[in-house]
Amino acid sequence: MPLAAVAQLTSSASIAANLSAAQSLLKRAASAGARAVFLPEACDFIAPAADVPALAASAEARSFVAEVAKAAKEHGVWVSMGVHEMGEEKRCWNTNVLVDAQGEVRERYRKLHLFDVDIAGGLKILESGTTIPGKQLPAAVPSPLGQIGLQTCYDVRFPEAALALRRQGAEILTYPSAFTVRTGAAHWELLLRARAVDTQCWVLAAAQVGAHPGSKRVSYGHAMIVDPWGSVVAQCPDTQPYEPTFCVADIDLTHLSKLRAEMPLWEQRRTDVYAEL
Numbered sequence: 001m002p003l004a005a006v007a008q009l010t011s012s013a014s015i016a017a018n019l020s021a022a023q024s025l026l027k028r029a030a031s032a033g034a035r036a037v038f039l040p041e042a043c044d045f046i047a048p049a050a051d052v053p054a055l056a057a058s059a060e061a062r063s064f065v066a067e068v069a070k071a072a073k074e075h076g077v078w079v080s081m082g083v084h085e086m087g088e089e090k091r092c093w094n095t096n097v098l099v100d101a102q103g104e105v106r107e108r109y110r111k112l113h114l115f116d117v118d119i120a121g122g123l124k125i126l127e128s129g130t131t132i133p134g135k136q137l138p139a140a141v142p143s144p145l146g147q148i149g150l151q152t153c154y155d156v157r158f159p160e161a162a163l164a165l166r167r168q169g170a171e172i173l174t175y176p177s178a179f180t181v182r183t184g185a186a187h188w189e190l191l192l193r194a195r196a197v198d199t200q201c202w203v204l205a206a207a208q209v210g211a212h213p214g215s216k217r218v219s220y221g222h223a224m225i226v227d228p229w230g231s232v233v234a235q236c237p238d239t240q241p242y243e244p245t246f247c248v249a250d251i252d253l254t255h256l257s258k259l260r261a262e263m264p265l266w267e268q269r270r271t272d273v274y275a276e277l
């Protein structure tokens, strides 16, 4: 059974430092036997909104995916990574890039749902200030682990997208994330387990953790792997000081097929009564 590694780390505004953290995680995960490594959202950099356009346009940011892809090839692992992809008018796409073990980009998913919230108690983030929303939901990508459906962070709150991915074949859903501490404490595990149970998919959720140097942001962490029954089968430690780390699980598709046969949700939907989502 193929082993998946799901990472947890603390990105800063230094793209070079973040690249070296990613490279070393790939090396460690590959030597632990992982066939694929899942890096969090914004693993190229996390910086104050005002600095995002210049950082995203920098040479280091533009070569980040190619450098990680080189490491993927060197270590023979697939990689999913969340990065800033420079777009138009000083805004970027928030993209989950999937690279195969030959270092070839297999898919780029641009985050559909942007985190524009103003929650009483202080949490105000306007992701659309720096980010262009994606327009497409690419089909799941066949991989040695199974069919991978790409999502990102806040997307986990929109079950329609997860159901659409399952409908066209996903067996694994990825949610590279940088959840806030407040919303994470309330909803992170609940949402990930709910999406696993709704779709009967494996859920791989890499996460940013802790205080990001050079920015006011603090991320919730708790990177985890949820099986299609909704059990949390692996989780990264929450002990401080945070170090780049990963958790692993065997991605068992026999377990998934058995579950889908025992509880055939997709044959039981009453789309004669309500609209298919």
Ligand SMILES: O=C(O)CNC(=O)[C@H](CS)NC(=O)CCC(=O)C(=O)O
Residues within 6 Å of the ligand: 041, 042, 045, 046, 047, 094, 114, 115, 125, 127, 153, 154, 157, 178, 179, 180, 183, 184, 187
């Ligand atoms: O902006 C970057 O550099 C990286 N992107 C993020 O951190 C994004 C947008 S601000 N974070 C989330 O979507 C958190 C969602 C969340 O916390 C929730 O749904 O509760």
